[in-house]
Amino acid sequence: MSGEIDDSMDIVDEKSSCIVRQFRLLSSAQRKITLGEILSCCTSEEISYIDQKLPDFLYRDFVTTLPLELAERFLEYLTVKDLLTACRVSKPWNRIISGMKIVWRNHCLKFGCNPVTISLSYPKNTCIRGMQIQQDLCDGSAWTQDAIVNLVKSPGRFSALHHDRGYIAGGTSDSIHTHANQDSSESVVIWSVENSSVVVSFPVSGSVSCIKLNYPSLVVCGHFDGTLSSHQVSGNTESDITPGGLLNKFRLHTAPVLSLDFDESEDVLISGSADWTVKVWQLSTGSLQRTISSHSHWVLSVIFTPSSKHNIQNLSGKDIVVMMTRDDIQMYSWIHFLKDNGESLKGLNISDIHIPLKSVTDAVQSFFFTPGLHFDGKTISFVKQMPMFDSHTFGDADIVTIDAESGQLVQSVHINQKIRKLLAIGSRFAIILLPYVDSKFKNLVVVDLKYEKIVGGCTVPHSRATTPDFSQVCTGKLDWLDGFSDDSTNGLVCCLGLQDSSMHTVVWS
Known part of the structure; x- marks a missing residue:
């Protein structure tokens, strides 16, 4: 059978x-x-x-049958949402697709994740986090806002702010004159962002135009009367100086001090004024070391960088100050004055780099430059834009970055907006303040420098400028401007001093 x-x-x-x-x-x-x-x-x-x-x-299962290199070439064209959907098809698909490190890493970079912090073993999780951050920025939920009130009495208001290591120093102006000799009752308040509390508050001698904090040791104020003052923050039991105690008074400017910078370890204070000069001071003694007066207008911004913190090879071993007026940006350098008894300061008549900002065509200025000068130790960044009517919202602006050693253009990122101030810039993102229009319009926004587009932000209350450089606005932690990571997307984003005597904070959710 x-x-x-x-x-x-x-x-x-x-x-x-x-x-x-x-x-x-x-x-x-x-x-x-x-x-x-x-x-x-x-x-x-x-x-x-x-x-x-x-x-x-x-229906061929190319994910499991094709060599991994070929499958990656196909899947890299999918969006992250499509890749996550594909991971749910089956366990083999999830295992293979989740393990495609190159595909996920490339998407991480597209979303703006910091290349240094991308997980080497499992970049998929980093990618998902980057996508969430970008989505939250887009819909305005990445940051939370809070109004800090009752720190000063109206009509006093915070005219100058600075953030350092989780603390905000605020200086006031327009406070009521309470004494017979008409001394002002202006004050400095130092606020803890983490604890939401005042650390120290003390009176100062005049309306504050600009301020810088080095927590927990020192805060320096520039004043509208042309003076500067340095104050102890935490107090000093050895010298009987209480918190807020006056250390030095700097008196030789003849117009409001509009900007300042200092380095406590280098014992240097730099100030820029509406008297068209920049002054170099010894911070600990208050003595004037040098006046740089070759300027054609108010000095809006100064940035001091010690020799150990910049990467300009032809100025190695020299301290640097970068300054901005309405007409130009200049950079000066010198050997630290304590090393050569100030001899190098005597030669500060010619700048090491000069970037003209005024462009005139037929006697009409063809573009102008907004506040916001930045120097990262290698490059100088600023904003130029075409003139517009005040009623216009959209503009024609460029965020420009110049190599400080060669003077050559590094990048120019075009933004189709009218920019009020460049608050800060990193290697991947910049944060800018736009003109206030209405409550539905995002005016504190993040710019993706790689793709030249605004990726999100939030709406903050209108803040009237107290100085030409918007001293009443300060930024918080800036690590995230080099790329998102869990360590960088937390803490203070920005703080504004408002007309109603309050401070307004923007913090990562």
Whole structure:
């Protein structure tokens, strides 16, 4: 019996082989006709069998069958949302796609994740986090806001702010004169962002135009009367100086001090004034070391960088100050005055780099420059834009970055907005303040420098400028401007001093 079955199977196999050979000899059109005839002869059971077999031919599982390198080349064209959907198809797909490190890393970089912090073993999680941050920025939920009130009495207001290590120093102006000699009752308040509390508050001698904090040791104020004052923050039991105690008074400017910078370890204070000069002071003694007076307008911003904190090779070993007026940006350098008894300061008549900002065509200025000068130790960044009517919202602006050593253009990022101030800039993102229009318009926004687009932000209350450089606005932690990471997307983003005597904080959610 078994022999007869074997013989019949051999006959079937032989006939099948013969049919297949004959089918292969047919043309494409003949094959279609033949298949139609065969299907018309099939029973429902045979049709069901064909239906079960067709997916094996029509839908190839290229994820599991192709070499990993080829599968990655196909999948890199999918969006992250599509990749996450594909991961839910099956366990093998999830294992293979989740392990495609190159694909996920490339998407991480697109979302602005910091390349240094991308997980080497499992970049998928970093990518998902980057996508969430970008989405939150886009819909305005990445940051939370809070109004800090009752720190000063109206009509006093915070005219100058600075943030350092989780603390905000605020200096006031326009406070009520309470004494017979008309001394002002202006004050400095230092606020802990983490604890939401005042650390120290103390009176100062005049309205504060600009301020810088080095927590927990020192805060320096510039004043509208042309003076500067330095104050102890935490107090000093050895010298009996209480918190807020006056250390030094700097008195030789003849117009409001509009900007300042200092380095306590280098014992240097730099101030820029509306008297068209920049002054170099010894911070600990209050003595004037040098006046740089080759300027054609108010000095809006100064940035001091010690020799140990910049990467300009041809100025190695020298301290640097970068300054900005309405007309130009200049950089001066010198050997630290304590090393050569101030000899190098005597030669500060010619700048090491000069960037003219005034462009005149037919006696009409063709573009102007907004507040916000930045120097990262290698490059200088600022904003230029075309003039517009005050009622216009959209503008024609460029965030410009110049190599400080060669003076050559590094990048120019075009933004189709009217920019009020460049608050801060990093290697990947910049944060800018736009003109206030209405409550629905985001005016504190993040710019993706790589793709030259605004990726999100939030709406903050209108803040009237107290100085040409908007001293009443300060930024918080800036690590995230070099790329998002869990360590960088926390803490203070920005703080503004408002007309209603309050401070307004923007913090990462």
